[in-house]
Amino acid sequence: MALDGLVIAGMVQELNACILGGRINKIAQPEADELMLTIKSDRRQQYRLLISAGASLPLIYFTEQNKTAPLTAPNFCMLLRKHIGGGKFTRIWQPGMERIINFEIEHLNELGDICHKTLVVEIMGKHSNIIFCSEEGMIIDSIKHISSQVSSVREVLPGRTYFIPETQEKLNPLDYESRDFIAAISSKPMPLAKSIYSSMTGISPLIAEEICHRASLDSGRSANSFSETELIHLEHQFDLVVDTVKSGQLTPNIVYEEQVPVDFSVVPLTQYGDFREEKFDTVSGMLEHFYATRNVITRIRQRSSDLRRVVQTALDRNRKKYDLQQKQLKDTEKREKFRVYGELINTYGYNLEEGAKKLTCLNYYENKEITIPLDETMTAQENAQHYFEKYNKLKRTYEASVKLIEETRSEIEHLESISTALDIARSEEDLVQIKEELIEYGYIRRHYTGKKVKITSKPFHYISSDGYHMYVGKNNFQNEELTFKVAAGNDWWFHAKGCPGSHVIVKTNGEELPDRTFEEAARLAAYYSKNRGAEKAEIDYIERKFVKKVAGARPGFVIYHTNYSMLVPTDITDIKEAAK
Known part of the structure; x- marks a missing residue:
C-alpha cells in the first residue's frame, strides 16, 4: 500500500x-x-x-x-x-x-x-x-527544510546542491546484469522478499512478495538457501514485471477484501487469490479512488470509536452480570432437597428424641434411605419449618433469577446486534441512526439542541442475478422497518441462524423465486451478520407473513416457526448492488 x-x-x-x-x-x-x-x-x-x-x-x-x-x-x-x-x-x-x-x-x-x-x-x-x-x-x-541536525545524510536547505541520497547500494531494475541480480539476492541472509526489495531500487515489499508468489518460492525463506535454478526462475519473473514498466503496458488496479481496499499496484496482484480486483484506466483514477475509499473507512472507524466504546462497556458489564446471575441460579438447584427434608421430617419426626442431631428415614420419592441433618436446639416441627423457609427463599430467588437472566440475555443480544451494525456501517449517516438507538435505550445521554435528528441512511439495495430486488437492513431500526413496513406477506425474509445480523427482504412481486435468488439473498444475510468472517453460515428463511413481532421486544427482534434453512458461503463479491 x-x-x-x-x-x-x-x-x-x-x-x-x-x-x-x-x-x-x-x-x-x-x-x-x-x-x-x-x-x-x-x-x-x-x-x-x-x-x-x-x-x-x-x-x-x-x-x-x-x-x-x-x-x-x-x-x-x-x-x-x-x-x-x-x-x-x-x-x-x-x-x-x-x-x-x-x-x-x-x-x-x-x-x-x-x-x-x-x-x-x-x-x-x-x-x-x-x-x-x-x-x-x-x-x-x-516545502520542508531538513537541516544537518535532522538528517546526517543530506541537508535540504536553500543554497545546498541537490542530490539523491544513496543510503543503500541498490541495483536499477531498468539497467542491471543477470549475474548482478542473482549475486545481490543470494548474498543476503534474510527472507527472500526482503532481499529483493532491499537490493532493487523502487521495489516495494508488496511487489517483492508478488514476484516470489509468481515464482512459487517461499518469500519467508532465507534468500541464500535457494538454488541457482530457483534464482534464475525468480529473475525471469522479476524481468516480466519490469518489462511491463518498460513497455508502458501497465494495469492500474485495486484489490479488495470484502468491501475494504487492501492494496493497489500497476501490475496484476496474483498473490491475493480470490480477492476482488477492480481495474482503472489511469493511475490517477486508481490512487484517488483508493485514498478516498480508505479515508472514508478511516473516518468511519474514528467516528464510530466512541459508539463502539459505549457498546463494548455495556456488553462487558452485562456479561459480568449474566455470569453472576447464572451462579446465583445454580445455587438455587438445592431448593427441592430442602422441601423434601421438610416433608420427611413432618412425616417421620413424631418419634424423634429431644436433642436429636439427625433423622434417618425412607425417602419415598426415590425409595431409598436418607439421613437429614437436624438442629438439636429445635423441635421436629421447627426443623421442618426451617427447611420449608429455606426452600421458599431459594424458590423466590430462582424465579427472580430466571427473569433477570432473561432480561440480561436480551440486553446482551441487543448490544451484540448494535455492535454488528457498527461493523457494517459504511457512512457517517449510518452511524447517526445507530447513535439514536443507543440514546433511545439509555446507553447515551441525549443532549437537546432543539433540532430533530435527520435520518438519511437507507438499507442496502441489491439486484439478484434474476432481477429481483433484495434489501438489507443496516441496523435494528431498518430491520424493523424492512420486515414490518416494506415487506409484503408473500415476500421472503432471511436471517443468520442464532446470531446477530441484518434482516434481508426479497420482493417477489407475487412470483415464485428462482433457486439462485434464494441462494444470493441467503449469502447477503450471511455476510451482513456476526458470522461474516466465517467461510459459511447457516441461514433461516421464511415468508414474511410468518415472521411475528414480540410485544415489548426491542427493534428488529422477531419470532418465527416452521422456517427453512440453508448453509451458504459468506462471499457476496459477485452480487450486484443497485445503482443509487
Missing part, C-alpha cells in the same frame, strides 16, 4: 501524456506540505495535479476535486508563483526507478530571458519532500 517505483513510473507516463507542453495556470498550497497545480495542456484541457509530501500519506495524482487554499499564501507557494507561474512543462521524468518525479519547467525571468527550473517531488514515506531547484541543481527552496 505504497507508491513504489512501479506506480511512480505509471504516474510519469500519465503526466507526460496529459501535461507535457502544458502551462501552469495556478499554484496553491492548501496544506503545509501539499501543492495543487492547475495546468492547461497544449490541447487546451485543464488538469488539477495534487502533490502531497505528508509524512503519513505522500501522494501525487490528477483530481477533479479542488481544495480551498488559505487566504494568505505560504512563502513556498509565493516563491513558486514568482518563478514558474505561467511556466511550461518541457520534460517530466523518473530517475531510474526511484520514487522521484522531476518536472523541468521553462519560464521567463525578470529580464525576459528563457530559464529552466526543476520541481522535484520525492515520494519517500516520512522523508517525502517537494524541492525547487535552479538549472544548475542548486536548491532554491523546499
